[in-house]
Amino acid sequence: MSPPLRTGFSRVLALRLSLMHALNFLGVGFYLPFFPVWLASTGLGDVDIGYVLAIPILVRVFVASSVTGLGDRLRPNILLALLNALAALAYFALAQQADLLPIAVLTALSAIALSGVVPLADVLTTAQVKAGALKDYGRVRLWGSVTFVLSNLAGGYLIAQHGAWLIPFVLAGSSALAALAALQAPSPPAGISPAAPRGASAAGFGVSFWLAVGAAACVNATHAAVYAFSSLHWRSIGFSGEAVGWLWAVAVLAEIAVFLVGGSIAASGLIGLRWIAIAAVAAVLRFAAMSVDPGLAITAVLQLLHGITFGCMHLGTxxxxxxxxxxxxxxxxxxxxxxxxxxxxxxxxxxxxxxYRLFGPGVFLAMVPVALLGLVLAALAFLNSRSNTGLGGRI
Structure with missing residues (x-):
């Protein structure tokens, strides 16, 4: 293939994958802020809402591995389309419900389907990067973050103008669009060797793999306090609603910037473990500083670190x-x-x-040892990989 044709092919490929990521995250941007609002509008109490919101977490723990693993036996893009279509049907049915049991069952069904959506999209994208057909994962994935922000804004407008009853229909429509986008996404290139790295277990996953997974999980989990309680805490110390919204926007914009500038990290092989370690160090600084309530301006600067604590962690993983x-x-x-x-x-x-109930902003300080554990696991994964492969860089 001549260079101009190769460049044109790469651009079309990037466009197709960008559309897939963008529409996958469209529904996420509506779900996270506004699904609890819809649950409350049905008459469910606080405890029942808590039960329903816990369902997707439990589903990801027990089901995500099996659902996503089907992509090794089926065409991942077709499986991705089917999962999004199933989620759309579940959300559409959910719009007709007002009682706890059917809402819980249909939420579980949608969560089972959606548990495989983001990882399968990453499988499809990183396969093209590894094959050399796509140069930069980050410039494709950032469109998911963009649509996440846009759907946050659109959801607030829709609820203000029309009420929360629209949310399940919006989620159904978003998943249906994502299913169509998955159908046009390219399958992984053929001809890539399936050989496992040295040191892998009979099942294909060795000690280094599990250490890397543990490191990524710990660094990701340091965001638990900020996701759950930062908005509540910021409002309690006098930040306006507009300021809280901008603090969230700053974090997502930083994430987008890292995907735009550092997207090639996703093709860096074992060096990715170093980026997980860098994210862990940034998490130590970010959450230790947040625990002392440093004021609006410094809090905004700390939110910029989200680009490292999440963006670099994700790309490195x-x-x-x-x-x-x-x-x-x-x-x-x-x-x-x-x-x-x-x-x-x-x-x-x-x-x-x-x-948070006991110590208020001290909850952010509790994320520091979690980040340090992630740092240790990343270092152990890197050292173990080097000893197994004899390589210090890309494998």
């Missing part, structure tokens, strides 16, 4: 897992990451609830 798992089990590898991350995040979220 993709690189490390790509190096430490066989091609034939890359979907299963992503599924295991989702399951372990959900378990650690769930535990950290529950712990954060107790700590």
């Amino acid at each position: 993709l690189a490390a897992l790509s190096a430490l798992s066989p091609e034939a089990r890359r979907a299963a590898a992503q599924g295991r990451l989702v399951a372990v991350s959900a378990l650690v995040m769930g535990l950290a979220t529950v712990l954060s609830g107790y700590l």
Whole structure:
């Protein structure tokens, strides 16, 4: 293929994958802020709402690995389309319900389907990066963050103008669009060797893989307190609603910037473990500083670190897992990451609830030892990988 044709092919490929990521995250941007609002509008009490919101976390722990692993036996893009279509049907049915049991069952069904969506999209994208057909994962993935922010804004407008009853229909429509986007996404390139890295177990995943998964899960879990209680705490110390909104926007914009500038990290192999370690150090600084309520201006600066604590962690994890798992089990590898991350995040979220009640902003300081554990696990994964492969860089 001549260079101009190759460049044109790469651009079309990036466009197709960008559309897939953008529409996958469209529904997430509506769900996270506004699904609890819809649950409350049905008449469910606070306790019942808590039960329903816990369902997706439990599903990711117990089901995500199996659902995502199907992508090793089926075409991942077709499986992704089917999962999004199933989620759309579940959300549409959910719009007709007002009682706890059917809402819980349909939420579980949608969560089962959606547990495989993001990891399968990453499988499809990183396969193209590893094959050399796509240069930069980050410039494709950032469109998911963009649509997440836009759907946050659109959801607030829709609820203000029309009420919360629209939310399940919006979620159904978003998942249906994501299913169509998945159908046009390219399948992984053929001909990539499925050989496992040295030191892998008979199942394809060795000690280094599990250490890397543990490191990523710990660094990701340091965000539990900020996700669950930062808005509540910021309002309690006098930050306006507009200021809180901007603090969240700053974090997502920093994430987008890292994907834009540092997206090639996702193709860096074992060096990805170093980026997980960098994210862990940034998490120590970010959450230790947040625990002392440094004021609005410094809090905004700390929110910029989200680009490192999440963006670099995510990109580094993709690189490390790509190096430490066989091609034939890359979907299963992503599924295991989702399951372990959900378990650690769930535990950290529950712990954060107790700590916030007892210590207020001290809950952010409690994330520091979690980050340090992630740093240690990343270092152990890197050292173990070097001893097994004799390589210090890309494998």
